[in-house]
Amino acid sequence: MLTAEITAPDRVEVLDRPLPKGPVGSSDLRVRMLAVGICGTDLSLATGLRTPPELPWRLGHEGIGEVAEVGSDTHGFAVGDRVALEPNITCGRCEYCSLGMTSACTSRLSAGVLTQPGFLAEVVDHPSEFCHRLPPGMALERAVCVEPLAVAASAIRRTGLDGTETVLVLGAGAQGLLSIFSLVAQGYRPYVSEPDGGRRALAVELGARVFTPRQCPAPDVVIDAAGVPEALGAVVDHLAPFAAITLVGEDHHHLGASSFSIVQKQLRIKGSFIYEHPRDMAEAVELLDEMPTEKIMGPALALDDVPAVFAGKGSHRGENSQPGASPQSEVTSQLEITPLLEVTSRPEVKQWVDMRLRTHNAHAMH
Ligand SMILES: [Zn+2]
Numbered sequence: 283m284l285t286a287e288i289t290a291p292d293r294v295e296v297l298d299r300p301l302p303k304g305p306v307g308s309s310d311l312r313v314r315m316l317a318v319g320i321c322g323t324d325l326s327l328a329t330g331l332r333t334p335p336e337l338p339w340r341l342g343h344e345g346i347g348e349v350a351e352v353g354s355d356t357h358g359f360a361v362g363d364r365v366a367l368e369p370n371i372t373c374g375r376c377e378y379c380s381l382g383m384t385s386a387c388t389s390r391l392s393a394g395v396l397t398q399p400g401f402l403a404e405v406v407d408h409p410s411e412f413c414h415r416l417p418p419g420m421a422l423e424r425a426v427c428v429e430p431l432a433v434a435a436s437a438i439r440r441t442g443l444d445g446t447e448t449v450l451v452l453g454a455g456a457q458g459l460l461s462i463f464s465l466v467a468q469g470y471r472p473y474v475s476e477p478d479g480g481r482r483a484l485a486v487e488l489g490a491r492v493f494t495p496r497q498c499p500a501p502d503v504v505i506d507a508a509g510v511p512e513a514l515g516a517v518v519d520h521l522a523p524f525a526a527i528t529l530v531g532e533d534h535h536h537l538g539a540s541s542f543s544i545v546q547k548q549l550r551i552k553g554s555f556i557y558e559h560p561r562d563m564a565e566a567v568e569l570l571d572e573m574p575t576e577k578i579m580g581p582a583l584a585l586d587d588v589p590a591v592f593a594g595k596g597s598h599r600g601e602n603s604q605p606g607a608s609p610q611s612e613v614t615s616q617l618e619i620t621p622l623l624e625v626t627s628r629p630e631v632k633q634w635v636d637m638r639l640r641t642h643n644a645h646a647m648h
């Protein structure tokens with residue numbers, strides 16, 4: 283079977299590997315992969331910003347597929363079911379898991395990122411407890427958003443909104459836009475701050491408003507999905523006192539706010555890491571029924587296209603920024619430029635691989 287693996291720093295290759303051998307494990311499902319999303323975490327691993335556990339390392343943690351074989355001890359799954367794979371496999375027994383805070387599990391396994399081979403393979407065996415059944419009719423480019431949506435929706439859930447706040451989303455990459463989807467679904471009309479005109483227009487199309495410091499109400503909640511310090515730095519002086527800031531996703535940048543600003547404004551800053559098992563992935567599946575996330579998806583890539591996606595991305599620095607994002611230096615300079623509200627060319631914010639495409643999809647690369 284074909285797989286996509288990091289074989290050396292800055293090098294991703296499509297390799298031919300043996301199919302999983304023998305019958306599937308008793309508590310596992312054997313899944314024929316249908317689609318796999320690519321995000322900044324994959325890019326960080328491929329470029330060496332994060333160290334892969336070993337080389338070669340099979341990428342992919344945002345995967346959906348079709349059940350090809352069910353383990354003898356599994357329940358509720360049948361061959362042919364479409365499932366979203368939850369890549370973070372938590373123990374269910376440690377003190378955090380016992381409290382329902384599985385994101386802090388002390389022996390968490392993580393497919394494609396930390397411990398297990400990823401989902402960019404034609405066939406993957408995965409514990410059935412970490413598989414979530416998808417509605418049969420859901421389009422692949424929507425269903426492939428389950429995992430990143432679970433990340434965004436969990437960040438918003440953990441922020442603890444009461445329905446009245448002025449919310450500002452920093453960054454309109456995939457995590458920012460999925461945060462906007464989640465907020466709009468809860469009845470908010472969030473503000474957005476994003477230097478790239480196309481992405482900003484897409485955010486507006488999805489229900490956000492462009493944030494202009496001093497002209498817009500002072501936000502009392504910030505969802506920081508920008509991945510660069512300049513984004514928070516540009517707005518911190520315009521926040522309401524006691525504003526709550528939630529940082530989405532894993533990133534390596536330092537915060538763009540001084541301790542002076544944090545103290546003076548009495549800001550409450552919180553990190554939000556992945557999601558809790560099983561509720562957040564399950565809820566993301568339900569949310570997607572009503573969320574046209576295909577609007578943020580790029581064209582389907584073939585597995586053969588994957589090496590090119592990562593080629594030449596070595597200087598990339600923020601996990602939440604997507605490939606093709608504007609350089610960070612533009613963040614502050616463009617913040618106050620009047621937005622272009624007409625989408626002339628739709629930004630393809632979220633990249634994904636349609637595993638059924640066998641041949642190089644030259645059109646999709648441009
Ligand atoms: Zn991801």
Ligand SMILES: [Zn+2]
Pocket residue numbers: 372373374375376377378379380384386387388389390
């Ligand atoms: Zn645990």
